Structures are given as C-alpha cells and as structure tokens.
Amino acid sequence: MKIRSETINTTVVVDILAESLDAGNTREFRDAITPLINTNATLVLNLESIKFLDSSGCGSILSCLRQLNAKGGDLKVCGLQKTVRAVFELVRIHRIIDIFENREDAVKQA
Amino acid sequence: MTEKRHLIKDKTLQVKSDLQVLPEIRRFLREMFTDIPEDPVDRMELAANEVAANIIKHAYQGRPDQPISIRATVQPDRICVRFVDRGRTFDPENVPAPHFDGSQEGGFGLFIVSRVVDRFDYLPDEKENQTTLCIHLP
Numbered sequence: 519m520k521i522r523s524e525t526i527n528t529t530v531v532v533d534i535l536a537e538s539l540d541a542g543n544t545r546e547f548r549d550a551i552t553p554l555i556n557t558n559a560t561l562v563l564n565l566e567s568i569k570f571l572d573s574s575g576c577g578s579i580l581s582c583l584r585q586l587n588a589k590g591g592d593l594k595v596c597g598l599q600k601t602v603r604a605v606f607e608l609v610r611i612h613r614i615i616d617i618f619e620n621r622e623d624a625v626k627q628a
Numbered sequence: 629m630t631e632k633r634h635l636i637k638d639k640t641l642q643v644k645s646d647l648q649v650l651p652e653i654r655r656f657l658r659e660m661f662t663d664i665p666e667d668p669v670d671r672m673e674l675a676a677n678e679v680a681a682n683i684i685k686h687a688y689q690g691r692p693d694q695p696i697s698i699r700a701t702v703q704p705d706r707i708c709v710r711f712v713d714r715g716r717t718f719d720p721e722n723v724p725a726p727h728f729d730g731s732q733e734g735g736f737g738l739f740i741v742s743r744v745v746d747r748f749d750y751l752p753d754e755k756e757n758q759t760t761l762c763i764h765l766p
Contacts, residue, residue, distance in 0.1 A: 538654075541681040542647040570654065572677050573740055577733035584730070601670050608743055609736045610728040 519546035523554055529628040530554050531621055533564045539575030547578050555582070558590045560628040564621045566597030571605045583615060592616075596624040637702040645684045645694040645713075653680050653698060660700040661707055668707060668763045671744040675761050676709045678737040687715025687757065706746075708762040717752035 520535040532554060539547060554561060563579065565571075583593040596618040598606065606612045618624035641656045643649040654673050661669045680696065688694045697712040726735045741748055747762035 538651060540647075540650050540677060541685065542650045570673070570677075572650075572674065572681065573734070573736035574681060576736060580730055580733045584733075601674075604670070605674065605740070608740055609726070613728070614730045 538570040541574035544578040645688040646692040
C-alpha cells in the first residue's frame with residue numbers, strides 16, 4: 519500500500535494513498551503503518567483518499583490505536599469521506615478516536 | 629429471490645474466493661445500481677462487501693479458489709444481492725454482539741450488515757449456502 523509520511527514536531531502524519539481499506543489490503547496497511555508507530559508519539563492518519571472502508575479496515579485502524587496506546591502514543595484520524603464516516607459511526611470508532619476535518623486541524627491539536 | 633416479472637435488472641457475477649476480488653464485486657454492484665439513489669447503493673456496497681469477506685474468510689476458511697456466485701437484482705421497490713457459496717455453514721444467532729470499547733479488532737461484519745440492510749436471509753445447506761440482502765428504495 520502506498521503511503522506518504524512526514525514528521526511534524528513529534529507527530530507523524532501519514533497520508534494513505536489508496537481508494538479503499540478493506541479485507542483485501544488491511545495486511546498491507548498494517549505492514550506499512552507498523553514501522554511508523556513510535557514510543558510516545560502521536561500518529562495522524564489522513565484518510566482523505568479512502569472512498570471505501572469495511573469492518574476489516576476499521577479493525578486495522580483499531581489495531582493501530584492499540585499499538586500506539588501500548589507505547590504511550592495516540593492516534594488521530596482526519597479527512598473522512600461521507601461513506602467512511604458512516605462506517606466509523608456504525609462501529610462507534612468516533613467515540614474512541616479523535617476525528618478532525620483535515621490534516622492541518624489534526625496536527626494543530628496533536 | 630424474486631419473481632421474474634418484477635425484475636428491472638438481473639445480473640450474476642461469478643468470482644473465486646480471494647479477498648482481492650472485493651473491489652471487483654463493488655464495481656459490479658455500482659454498475660448494476662447505477663440509476664439508484666446513492667444512500668441505498670452505499671449501504672448495499674458495504675453489506676455485500678462484508679458478506680463476501682465473511683464467505684471467503686470463514687465459509688471457505690481462506691481457500692482462494694472456491695466459487696462464489698453473486699446475483700444482483702433491481703426491482704421497482706428494492707435492490708437485492710444474493711450470494712451462493714459451498715463453504716462451511718454458520719449460525720448467525722451464535723455470532724456474539726461486538727464490543728465498541730476498542731477492545732476488539734474484528735467481529736463487526738455481521739453487525740454492520742444487520743444495521744444497513746432491510747432484509748438479511750441466510751439459508752445454510754449441505755450443498756450450497758444462500759445469503760440474500762435487500763434494501764427498500766425510497
């Protein structure tokens with residue numbers, strides 16, 4: 519999975535450059551993200567390219583949150599398209615992960 | 629699934645049980661439901677994707693070369709998708725309700741399906757299993 523990452527202060531911002539995050543590519547997503555999970559750091563996942571998210575995709579984002587929390591870090595998410603936000607709300611991820619409109623807002627609050 | 633005279637569109641896609649086919653299934657459904665309002669199509673795309681992933685991961689236990697038949701139909705008052713597979717059966721009543729506290733990373737699929745479609749029918753059989761999803765049109 520193509521991603522682009524940059525570090526701003528102690529925050530790692532990751533743009534996911536894929537149209538979907540589903541059961542077919544969640545392993546690629548995990549492989550790409552895991553090396554970026556650092557101790558005590560905040561990671562911002564920019565999902566603005568993602569048009570389709572399924573339950574496996576949600577699971578991989580929750581896995582990311584757990585790995586970060588275990589290392590004293592935190593996860594923030596931004597750039598949700600309408601369909602992606604609907605899935606977040608169905609499985610109530612929006613209650614446990616901070617969601618921002620865009621990456622600038624997410625970085626400001628990190 | 630339906631009586632022939634009520635069908636506006638009726639098309640079947642045959643795929644193998646590989647998770648890489650999920651985008652192809654979604655494209656097939658988008659093309660079938662191209663004249664239908666966005667909201668029911670978005671919901672059907674999500675539910676159908678979950679059912680297909682469950683068939684591949686659980687019914688076929690990850691074997692990538694097994695057959696799945698996906699029939700999509702448009703009727704005046706609803707859209708429906710029926711899956712046929714020859715994998716292991718399961719009892720939807722025995723699937724535990726998910727926890728939403730971040731403690732689990734899986735087990736949301738069937739919950740999502742139940743929330744976004746108007747009808748979910750699962751007919752397990754020794755020969756083949758049928759899963760039917762329907763959404764009423766506004």
